[in-house]
Amino acid sequence: MNRRNVLILPVGLISLLLGAVGPAHAEKGFGGGTDGQTEQRADTGDDGTVSVTVGGVVFDRSKNGSGGSVGPVTSATSWSPPACWYAPKFNPQELQDYLEPIWEAESTGYEWDAKQREKYNAKDEKKGFNKDKTGKGFWWGRYVNESYPPGWDKCDTDYFWVDTGDPPPADKENAVTPEVLAELAYAEIRVPGTEVTLAPAEATKVNLPTWAWLDGAEFKPVSVTASVPEIGINATATAEPVSLRIVPGTPDAETYPASGVCEIKDGRIGAPYEKGRANDTPPCGVKYLRSSGEGTFPLQATVTWEIHWTGSGGAGGDLPDGTFGATQDVVVQEIQAVNR
Structure with a gap:
């Protein structure tokens, strides 16, 4: 009987790795390249406004400082903008398309793959990955500041579902809200x-x-x-x-x-x-x-x-x-x- 060497990693580490990796379909909109962090695209609106999508968040920098001498501000206190955050990342079909090839590769171990399939109800063709809620919400995932400042690994929760119109779970610190978006915008000020x-x-x-x-x-x-x-x-x-x-x-x-x-x-x-x-x-x-x-x-x-x-x-x-x-x-x- 042939034996295959399978790398088995701790559940927490796998969750961290999967949460950090962005969708292969990043061009479609939630953004972040392969790691969920890289600037994905710049869009120009009808009024000439240029916006940049970074980590699932769209930044309008048209009213920012400009010129060769500009730079970011440093907080005058010990506070700092979020080093990681959660934002919408996948619709149901996109999450399935992203996760199933990982499971098929069996690089994360049979037991882990089985638990993941159970978590997302992957065997149910109609309801798996919340397909019955398509258009009514998103799977949220983590993004990380690309400079990896202290606290970048704080967002270690695996993907979670949020219905459209509902706030993100209260226990998900740094899940995007208007206030968290303001803090992320702070980091973009020049x-x-x-x-x-x-x-x-x-x-x-x-x-x-x-x-x-x-x-x-x-x-x-x-x-x-x-x-x-x-x-x-x-x-x-x-x-x-x-x-x-x-x-x-x-x-x-x-x-x-x-x-x-x-x-x-x-x-x-x-x-x-x-x-x-x-x-x-x-x-x-x-x-x-x-x-x-x-x-x-x-x-x-x-x-x-x-x-x-x-x-x-x-x-x-x-x-x-x-x-x-x-x-x-x-x-x-x-x-x-x-x-x-």
């Missing part, structure tokens, strides 16, 4: 860079107030909308700039204001330097008390963005503030006195 304009520009002087400001045209609200059209829910996360924090890069310096935090006013952070105001106190800036010698001081400029969201069904609220910053080198020279 804001402009924070290199500040300084005056004097090329090199400032010891004990001379240096003016700092940001172009008000660049610092306006940005937003990203996340949606799951199959179940008719959506959420928009909006980020608005509120302040700039300056860290001079040396303790031998003073900031204006003393806190180093410059509030946004009339759509601008700080004010451009005007000729004849060299000795005035700038609304936003820094004064270095010693020279940088042959080197430079690493001035850090970080903008804080307030983030809130609105969603389908009148839902909405606040999300943690986000920050985005950059470091730029500043040359500080001694003032040269002329002896006569």
Whole structure:
């Protein structure tokens, strides 16, 4: 009698593996390539809006920040967007088409395959995989942030069914709801860079107030909308700039204001330097008390963005503030006195 070597894996691991793998039919709509994470497609609407499907969620980035210096915000608290989530993944026929070849390959072991067939009632041609509910719901599965941040393996539940119009099970944390979509949209927000304009520009002087400001045209609200059209829910996360924090890069310096935090006013952070105001106190800036010698001081400029969201069904609220910053080198020279 011939014996075949069969790899038998723990049930929890198999569930994790199956849950992580996306449909081979990803082009049809639930999205995510072969692992449920990769950007699947970009669609252009009649109004020119470009949307991208990632992990079963459609993101509209048309009102996001743009340009070469943009970047993602970092939560100002310990909170972070979901590292994994559950979303509609298969209709009944699609789940059958996906799972049966796995069972036929017998790579997961006879006992596991048998339990899976029983779970999905696979032998019933009319009701197996919930075929009798076709068009009335979806099989939901997990998706994972492609950068695999901490917590990416938290969603370890196998596929589960949700009837159209019903909320996902309460015990399925991170199953997409308007609030979860808002949190996923948070991760997609991109804001402009924070290199500040300084005056004097090329090199400032010891004990001379240096003016700092940001172009008000660049610092306006940005937003990203996340949606799951199959179940008719959506959420928009909006980020608005509120302040700039300056860290001079040396303790031998003073900031204006003393806190180093410059509030946004009339759509601008700080004010451009005007000729004849060299000795005035700038609304936003820094004064270095010693020279940088042959080197430079690493001035850090970080903008804080307030983030809130609105969603389908009148839902909405606040999300943690986000920050985005950059470091730029500043040359500080001694003032040269002329002896006569």
